[in-house]
Amino acid sequence: MTVGTAPRRIFDADLPTLSYSPDESPAEVYPRFQAAQRQAPVAIGPIGPEVLSYHLVRSVLRDDRFQIPPGIVLQAQGVTSGPLWDKVVNSLLCVEGETHRRLRGLCSKAFTPRTVARLHEAMVGVMNDLVDEVVDAGRCDVVADLARPYPVPIICALLGAPREDWQQFSSWADDIFKAFSFTADIRQLEPVVMRAWLELDDYVDDMVAHRRHNLTDDLLSDLIRAEDDGDRLDAAELRMLAGGLLLAGTDTTRNQVAASVQVLCEHPDQWELLRAHPDLAMQAVEETMRHSPIAGGTLRLVVDDVELGGYIFPAGTMVLVNTAAANRDPTVYDNPDRVDITREGAPAILTFGGGVHYCLGANLARREIAEALNVLTARLRNPRRAGPAPWKPVVSLSGPLTLPIEFD
Incomplete structure (x- = not known):
């Protein structure tokens, strides 16, 4: 837009069009x-306006006139009521306004840097155990052998669940996450999803009841302790938040660990650089997530007419906030297609969102991926692809379907 130009409705602005099919990968x-x-x-993309520039994406994410459409995956399949609908729209991800502010404020009192720091040994131990299983073979599938089993034990350690229940948590996460996939048949899978979700609820209720009389050094105990001017989380809210952490921190971490490993494998100079300088791990996370994020965007619903960036977004418009494009905006990132874990002076990536819905577990996720990358670069020499590594579609939570590698 040129200086002095009157703002135009987004649909009348002669914008470029974008087309892609539901089965295309991010690289395509x-x-x-x-x-x-x-x-x-x-x-103008397949579903409507698609915000692409770094600065405009950041502005939309911070503007409360662009809200997360409640239960959008369910709505897309015609589900707008019932037990599953109630579960999804009342989660921390979907609630807005004062309810969201209150819940997030109480959670933030428990989700502190100390919470993340005390999981360091668990993160390193879990990944070392996984590497022990494959190191003698000199080859593995990063997705199946390393990334997939990695996050659930850490979420369990975060909540204070015993080691023997890790596999059960993993099964619940797999089933419940089907409710958030655009490619799943929600109506057919709803009984499976609800059964797993209710079993998880019962488990968390038992944990909460026990913790109220035996507070320990874990997040669930911290959430029970959390207080804001006399306000505390009730049993239903504790149940919702504990379940939400399991869901939010499982498939995202699984996929991003695999994606970040792939980026470094395909840039062996960067693998060796991290191996020699493990203190670069957090920068490696930032750069690999900038270059190859597994979450490429988020939907927002315009609740009032909005003038932003020289455009008018009419109320009721569904907007795709394309964080993947923003993370490679050449006006912000020098040589954006280059992978450089020593990149300096660049602004923070937008993969974790922004504004009131900025990912509550962003620091935990970064640390999980960083610890995984440090263990892997320290123990696996000269890793290289040993076969195709197709990715899941860009329209869903993406990442490698499989990543076979060989190493010395």
């Missing part, structure tokens, strides 16, 4: 993102 679609981004900060 990235060139189209970049071509559209060179023309304008917004394009």
Whole structure:
């Protein structure tokens, strides 16, 4: 937009168009993102306006007139009521306004740097145990053997669940997460999802009842302790938050660990650099998530007419906030397609969102991935791809379906 130009409705602004199919991977679609981004900060994509530039994406994420559409995955399949709908729309991810502010404020009192720091040994121990299983073979599938089993034991340690229950938590997470997939048949899977979710609820209720009389050094105890001007979380809220942490921290971490490992394997100089300088681990996380994020965007619903960036977004418009494109905006990142774990002076990636819905577990996720990368670069020499590594579609939570590697 030129200086002095009157704002135009987003649908009348002669914007570039973007097209991609539901089965295309991020790597296949990235060139189209970049071509559209060179023309304008917004394009018209398959579902409507798609915000592409770093600065406009950041502005939308911080603007409460752009809200998360409640239960959008369920709505897409015609589910707008019932037990599963109630579960999803009352989660911390979907609630807005004062309810969201209150819950997040109480959670933030428990989700502190100390919470993350006390999980260091668990993170390192779990990944070392997984590497022990494959190191003698000289080859493995990063997805199946390392990334997939990694996060659930850590979430369990975070909540204070015993080691013998890790596999049960993993099974619950797998089943419940089906409710958040655009590619799943929700109506057919709803009984499976609800059975797993209710079993998890019962388990958490038992944990809460026990913790109230035996507070320990874990997040669930910290959530029970959390207080804000006399306000505390009730049993239903504790249940919702504990279950939400399991869901939010499982598939995302699994997929990003595999994606970050793939990036470093395909840039062996960066693998060796991290091996020699493990203090670069957090920068390696930031750079690999910038270059190859497994979450490429988020949907927002415009609740009031909004003038932003020289455009008018009408109320009721569904907007895709394309954080993947923003993370490679050439006006913000020098040589954005290059992978450089020593990159300096760049702004924070937008993969974790922004504003009131900025990911509550972002620091935990970063630390989990960093510890995994440090263990892997220290123990696996000269890793290289040993076969195809197809990715899941860009329209869902992406990441490698499989990542076979060989190593010395």
